[in-house]
Amino acid sequence: MKQILFATSEAVPFIKTGGLADVAGSLPKYFDKEKYDVRVMLPKYMCMKEEWRDQLEYVTHFYMDLNWRTEYVGILKMEYEGITFYFIDNEYYFSGWAPYGEVFGDVEKFAFFSKAVLSALPVIEFRPDIIHCHDWQTGLIPVYLDNFRYGNEYYRGIKTIMTIHNLKFQGTWEVNRIQNITGLPPYYFTSDKLEAYGDANYLKGGIVYADKVTTVSNTYAEEIKTPFYGERLDGLMNARANCLTGIVNGIDYGDFNPETDKYIFKNYTVSNFRKEKIKNKTALQEELGLEQNPKTMLIGIVSRLTDQKGFDLIAHVMDEMCQDSVQFAVLGTGEERYENMFRHFAWKYPGKVSANIYYSEPVSHKIYAGCDAFLMPSLFEPCGLSQLMSLRYGTVPIVRETGGLKDTVEPYNEFEKTGTGFSFSNYNAHEMLGTVRYAQSIYYDKKRDWNKIVERGMQKDFSWKNSAKQYEELYDNL
Incomplete structure (x- = not known):
C-alpha cells in the first residue's frame, strides 16, 4: 500500500x-x-x-x-x-x-x-x-x-x-x-x-x-x-x-452531468440532446433577457475577466461579432475594463449580449447547458476546466491552441468529419473572428455535422x- x-x-x-x-x-x-x-x-x-x-x-x-x-x-x-x-x-x-x-x-x-x-x-x-x-x-x-x-x-x-x-x-x-x-x-x-x-x-x-x-x-x-x-x-x-x-x-463527472444536474432547466443525455438541450437554451435566453429564438446561435463565456483569458482579442472584434446572427451570454468578474466592456455591449446590443458581472455556480451550469458554443481564446492556459465542462454539456468549444486547450479540444475537420470543437493558433483577434464565423457557418448550414461535433464531445471522457x-x-x- x-x-x-x-x-x-x-x-x-x-x-x-x-x-x-x-x-x-x-x-x-x-x-x-x-x-x-x-x-x-x-x-x-x-x-x-x-x-x-x-x-x-x-x-x-x-x-x-x-x-x-x-x-x-x-x-x-x-x-x-x-x-x-x-x-x-x-x-x-x-x-x-x-x-x-x-x-x-x-x-x-x-x-x-x-x-x-x-x-x-x-x-x-x-x-x-x-x-x-x-x-x-x-x-x-x-x-x-x-x-x-x-x-x-x-x-x-x-x-x-x-x-x-x-x-x-x-x-x-x-x-x-x-x-x-x-x-x-x-x-x-x-x-x-x-x-x-x-x-x-x-x-x-x-x-x-x-x-x-x-x-x-x-x-x-x-x-x-x-x-x-x-x-x-x-x-x-x-x-x-x-x-x-x-x-x-x-472534472468531477458527478457534479457536471447534464443527465442529473439539478441547476439546469432540462436534463438531457448524449442520446436525446437534439431534442432536449434546446429547452435549456430558450429558458436561458428568457432568464438573461436575450431575444428568444431557438435558432439563433448562442455563445457562452464563463471566466475570470483578465488578460490571460484573451479578452483583449474579444474587445477588439466584439462590435464585428455583434453584427452577425449570434448572441452572447457572459458570466464572470475581473479587470474593470473588461467588466465595463461587456456592460457597454450589453447596453449597445440589448437582446443580443447579456453581461452578468458576478459569479454564480447555478448560472454557470445553465450557460454550459444552454449555449451552442463556448468561447475561450486564452493567451496561455495551463489546463483550463471550462472547455472540459462545455464538452461534457455538448456545448462546442472555440479555443486558442495553447496549453490544455490544445490537448483537450480536437479541431473540427470537415473533410474527415472528425473533431470536438474549433480552434485557432495565433494570438490574433481576426484569426479568432474567422474561427467564430467558421463555426457559425457549420452551425447554420451543416446542422448534421454540428450535431456530430456535439455528440463526439459528449462522448469524450475527461473525468478524474x-x-x-x-x-x-x-x-x-x-
Missing part, C-alpha cells in the same frame, strides 16, 4: 479560489483504494464556512521552531467522501478574510505551513512515501525535507512531486527576509537553488528539490520551456525536462479517473 500526502493551500469543498482546489479536493477520491492511501493536508482558514469548521475533530497540537520564534501548530482532521483531510491550525497565520492576502504576509504564512506539514507527520502517525506538493505555496516542502534529512532518519526516503498549476505565480520576496522567516541555512539561497533574479523564489525551490515535476497538460509542459511561457524559469524547466510530465486535469491513472503510474515509477 503506497501512502501519498497531498499538500495544498486550498481544496474543495472547504476552500476554493481557483482550479487548484478542484484538483486537490477531487482527485484523491479517484485513486485505487486497494493500492493507494491518499490523504490531504491544508491550512485551517478562519474564512472557511462554519459548517466545515464545526465538523473538524481535534487531533493534537505541538510547538514548532520557525527560525527565532516558536509557533503553535494545531492539527485537526475530517473524513469527507472517504478521504482523510488534515487541517493545520494557527490563528495568527490563517485568520484572514481570504486564504491569500499581501505577498509579504503570504510568504511567511506558507513557510510556516510548509514546515508544519513535515513536522506534523510523526505526530499523526502517517508517514507518506510521497508528498505531492501543489503550486508555490508548498514549494518549500521539498526544500525543508532536504534540510530535515540531515540527522533525522524519519525523513529519509520520502519522495516529493511538485505540480505547477500556473507558473505565473511563484512566491518571491527578498532573500534576507525569506532567510529570516524560514531559518534555512544560507547554503540554500544560491542561484542553483532558491535564489532567482535577486529574490528568493518558493516555486523555484520546489522545482529544484522535488523528485518529479508535473504540470497540468502536455502542451503546457512543453510551452514553459520557452521564454514566452516560461515566466523567467524556462532555463530551469529545460534543466529539469527529464523529470517533467504533463497530466491533464479532469483518467488523470488518476496517470498519477498512479507516476507514483509507481518513483
Whole structure:
C-alpha cells in the first residue's frame, strides 16, 4: 500500500479560489483504494464556512521552531467522501478574510505551513512515501525535507512531486527576509537553488528539490520551456525536462452531468440532446433577457475577466461579432475594463449580449447547458476546466491552441468529419473572428455535422479517473 500526502493551500469543498482546489479536493477520491492511501493536508482558514469548521475533530497540537520564534501548530482532521483531510491550525497565520492576502504576509504564512506539514507527520502517525506538493505555496516542502534529512532518519526516503498549476505565480520576496522567516541555512539561497533574479523564489525551490515535476497538460509542459511561457524559469524547466510530465486535469463527472444536474432547466443525455438541450437554451435566453429564438446561435463565456483569458482579442472584434446572427451570454468578474466592456455591449446590443458581472455556480451550469458554443481564446492556459465542462454539456468549444486547450479540444475537420470543437493558433483577434464565423457557418448550414461535433464531445471522457491513472503510474515509477 503506497501512502501519498497531498499538500495544498486550498481544496474543495472547504476552500476554493481557483482550479487548484478542484484538483486537490477531487482527485484523491479517484485513486485505487486497494493500492493507494491518499490523504490531504491544508491550512485551517478562519474564512472557511462554519459548517466545515464545526465538523473538524481535534487531533493534537505541538510547538514548532520557525527560525527565532516558536509557533503553535494545531492539527485537526475530517473524513469527507472517504478521504482523510488534515487541517493545520494557527490563528495568527490563517485568520484572514481570504486564504491569500499581501505577498509579504503570504510568504511567511506558507513557510510556516510548509514546515508544519513535515513536522506534523510523526505526530499523526502517517508517514507518506510521497508528498505531492501543489503550486508555490508548498514549494518549500521539498526544500525543508532536504534540510530535515540531515540527522533525522524519519525523513529519509520520502519522495516529493511538485505540480505547477500556473507558473505565473511563484512566491518571491527578498532573500534576507525569506532567510529570516524560514531559518534555512544560507547554503540554500544560491542561484542553483532558491535564489532567482535577486529574490528568493518558493516555486523555484520546489522545482529544484522535488523528485518529479508535473504540470497540468502536455502542451503546457512543453510551452514553459520557452521564454514566452516560461515566466523567467524556462532555463530551469529545460534543466529539469527529464523529470517533467504533463497530466491533464479532469472534472468531477458527478457534479457536471447534464443527465442529473439539478441547476439546469432540462436534463438531457448524449442520446436525446437534439431534442432536449434546446429547452435549456430558450429558458436561458428568457432568464438573461436575450431575444428568444431557438435558432439563433448562442455563445457562452464563463471566466475570470483578465488578460490571460484573451479578452483583449474579444474587445477588439466584439462590435464585428455583434453584427452577425449570434448572441452572447457572459458570466464572470475581473479587470474593470473588461467588466465595463461587456456592460457597454450589453447596453449597445440589448437582446443580443447579456453581461452578468458576478459569479454564480447555478448560472454557470445553465450557460454550459444552454449555449451552442463556448468561447475561450486564452493567451496561455495551463489546463483550463471550462472547455472540459462545455464538452461534457455538448456545448462546442472555440479555443486558442495553447496549453490544455490544445490537448483537450480536437479541431473540427470537415473533410474527415472528425473533431470536438474549433480552434485557432495565433494570438490574433481576426484569426479568432474567422474561427467564430467558421463555426457559425457549420452551425447554420451543416446542422448534421454540428450535431456530430456535439455528440463526439459528449462522448469524450475527461473525468478524474483518467488523470488518476496517470498519477498512479507516476507514483509507481518513483
